[in-house]
Amino acid sequence: MPMPEGDLILGIETSCDDTSVALVARDGTVIACETLTQFTIHEAFGGVFPDLASRAHLTAILPAVARVMHVIGDDRARLAAIAVTRGPGLIGSLLVGVNAAQALGLAWDKPVIGVNHLRGHLRSPDLDTQRLVFPALMLLASGGHTLLAHLPGPAQITLLGQTRDDSMGECYDKVARMLGYPMPGGPAIDRMARLGQPRFDLPRPMLKEGFAFSFSGLKSSVARLIERQPALAETDAGRADVAASFVQACLEIAETTLDRALRAHPSASVVVVGGVAASAQLRARVQALAGRHGITACLPPLTWATDNAAMIALAGWDYLAQGINPGLRADPALGLTDW
Ligand code: KG4
Numbered sequence: 001m002p003m004p005e006g007d008l009i010l011g012i013e014t015s016c017d018d019t020s021v022a023l024v025a026r027d028g029t030v031i032a033c034e035t036l037t038q039f040t041i042h043e044a045f046g047g048v049f050p051d052l053a054s055r056a057h058l059t060a061i062l063p064a065v066a067r068v069m070h071v072i073g074d075d076r077a078r079l080a081a082i083a084v085t086r087g088p089g090l091i092g093s094l095l096v097g098v099n100a101a102q103a104l105g106l107a108w109d110k111p112v113i114g115v116n117h118l119r120g121h122l123r124s125p126d127l128d129t130q131r132l133v134f135p136a137l138m139l140l141a142s143g144g145h146t147l148l149a150h151l152p153g154p155a156q157i158t159l160l161g162q163t164r165d166d167s168m169g170e171c172y173d174k175v176a177r178m179l180g181y182p183m184p185g186g187p188a189i190d191r192m193a194r195l196g197q198p199r200f201d202l203p204r205p206m207l208k209e210g211f212a213f214s215f216s217g218l219k220s221s222v223a224r225l226i227e228r229q230p231a232l233a234e235t236d237a238g239r240a241d242v243a244a245s246f247v248q249a250c251l252e253i254a255e256t257t258l259d260r261a262l263r264a265h266p267s268a269s270v271v272v273v274g275g276v277a278a279s280a281q282l283r284a285r286v287q288a289l290a291g292r293h294g295i296t297a298c299l300p301p302l303t304w305a306t307d308n309a310a311m312i313a314l315a316g317w318d319y320l321a322q323g324i325n326p327g328l329r330a331d332p333a334l335g336l337t338d339w
């Protein structure tokens with residue numbers, strides 16, 4: 001595909017429960033981004049209810065596109081392309097974004113690129129300011145994934161390991177629910193953990209070797225702890241101590257595995273992306289780890305750690321530069337190395 005004219009890509013992200021639209025320049029400058037969450041819709045279900053997520057995306061998507069385009073005076077000539085998440089994610093949610101992008105592309109005569117959401121997270125540290133340094137060791141920790149990868153260069157990805165059960169973000173969310181916090185639970189656990197003492201001994205599964213993760217045993221141990229001592233979930237002090245113990249275990253798992261991987265795959269930077277990269281404690285641990293190895297820590301700004309369309313638009317520029325367009329087939333199960 002020849003490089004189309006235009007200095008911006010319009011990004012569209014609807015893979016889960018956030019409807020997001022953004023305009024991003026090739027160097028990662030974000031001109032506009034609007035992200036609408038659906039927490040109030042899903043709260044009663046204790047998790048994302050797929051059917052309601054699709055319906056909410058359908059209502060939100062075109063008005064969000066209109067508001068974001070308004071920022072550039074509706075000047076469509078500035079659009080080089082439209083980049084939309086085609087997977088992984090909830091199929092109904094993905095289809096709303098893909099369908100909207102396809103229709104806009106047809107109406108405005110713009111190329112539409114189907115982007116892998118995970119490649120979007122990967123590029124998130126380069127939004128606003130370019131931060132990625134290669135070769136890089138990357139941990140992607142989100143609500144749907146926990147993956148460890150080595151990136152020798154910008155377009156090369158070797159998957160080293162992933163979770164065998166729950167993702168780290170999912171585990172944060174489930175522990176938050178056990179302690180009575182509303183969605184999204186991760187930020188509440190992150191905040192409370194800073195106030196508590198890690199006085200409960202929780203397991204650190206898969207800590208001894210390899211690059212795989214497992215979080216379900218840790219989650220079940222927290223559930224058993226609260227079953228045995230229900231009063232813990234009834235006071236701020238108790239909740240803070242449970243959160244601190246849980247977060248300590250998660251951070252140790254992340255740090256030990258990253259440390260081992262850095263020894264096996266010498267890198268110029270350690271990169272942590274995905275929603276859990278918004279955790280203040282995880283960020284501090286990664287900075288310290290990078291310092292000990294004498295390398296750079298590449299973290300997305302807080303706004304760009306959780307799901308957003310700006311990272312999808314920036315990844316879209318990579319697809320354009322490399323002449324890759326995998327088409328618009330929505331695929332709920334795309335893997336990290338897929339396009
Ligand atoms: O990347 P993301 O927005 O969505 C997926 O692609 O899954 O990640 C969402 C996850 C949720 O599990 C959420 O609780 C977690 O990221 N999260 C956090 C924080 N902010 C969001 N976890 C820990 N600390 C935070 N501050």
Ligand code: ZN
Nearest residue numbers: 117121142307
């Ligand atoms: Zn995500």
